[in-house]
Amino acid sequence: MNDKQKIIIGLIIFFAVFTFPFWYNHGAASSAPEPLLTDKAKEAKHCVRDADFMRKEHMQLLDGWRDRTVRDAQRVYEIDGKEYMASLSSTCMECHSNKADFCDKCHEYTSVDPYCWDCHTYPKEKK
């Protein structure tokens, strides 16, 4: 006596579970989103830090700004001899006023759910 049939059913379940990503996506190609720059952002040419740094570490920069602003009342961020006001709503979103196309796209793509806007407001999108 052996339980070959039951084991084969188990293996089929195993196969279905472990190939989940392959059949969930139906093999449909999806392109990675590209954050959209507003005209104002394009004009400014440079951000607070360079693009590569911002792509990888903007969250830590913002976290640092928040902590320094809230805990030590230091509202100025100094880098490369330039001074910026450490503020998401006023500094970042001054240029990047298009939250849906600039922030949300990539956050949604990578399933990141930042809680910035639990407190902060963001500019109304022009349709």
Place this chain on the structure above:
Amino acid sequence: MNVNYLYSFLAVVVLGLVAYVGGGVAGLQGVFGIFIPYLAVVIFIAGFVNRVMGWASSPVPFRIPTTCGQQQSLEWIKQNKIDNPSSMFGVMTRMFLEIVLFRSLFKNSRVELVGDRVSYKWVVWLWLFAILFHYSFLAVVVRHLRFFLEPVPFFVKALEQADGILQVGLPGVFLSGVTLLAGAVLLLFRRIFISKVNYISRAADYFPLLLIIGIALTGIMMRYFTKVDVVKIKELTMGLATFHVGIPEGSLGGLFYVHLFFVCILVSYIPFSKLMHMGGVFLSPTRNLANNSRMKRHINPWNPKVKFHTYDEYEDDFREKMIEAGLPVEKE
């Protein structure tokens, strides 16, 4: 210093270096980012199926009652229905508790001499580290589905919410990453510092633990410290999951290739190692067979065909001679 964990440690370091260097060379990114991951998946699935089918082809002629509880007997003797089940339902319960809660590890005990007496002590640590490790690993694997699914389904998001509930720092700390590393390190320390366990540990015991520690460390490094461009990485992984492969422009970072290569090694190593307990736990004969030997006759399938010659037939053959010799017969 034990040579077994030295070898395993060196193997992990060398593999990491290979991937770190290979990921940095332009021509080899396709190998490390596309070819090896696919190869690992194929080896994993084919090897896994092959191993399980090998087990499936061995006959299981008899039940193996384990004496963890009273078996079914007379009506007035109380049966332990989970530890010595006689029904399908009892077996399912026993298997469920084994697979989900690691019940047999929970029963772990240690023999010690206390003064001049032998004492058996219940020791919970192995079970605790194991459950910490396995469930953290599960959470980490499910969380990583966010790189392979588009759109990301609700259960991955829900798990991320629960996992990052402390909201420490940005990006928020995922508890499962920390507990995975802690669990793996504790299991490793157990093998290194407990002399009895150390004595029975081989390189094959240390290697997977060190590899998993390597995976956890590189993952934690990338998320919290050295940083990577997650959008680019999802571009690569989505390419893998949808068969539209491609290496995104720009560097993904050597650490990413180390992480990916470690995972590929681990996945393709599973079918050939003790890590097959992942499938094997379902096929443990002492857990998944009902003890119904007293109700049902189990016949060994490879019993040789014996030609029986019963006493009735014997008497039929020799009746007259037996009567002649004065021997008693059953039928006159």
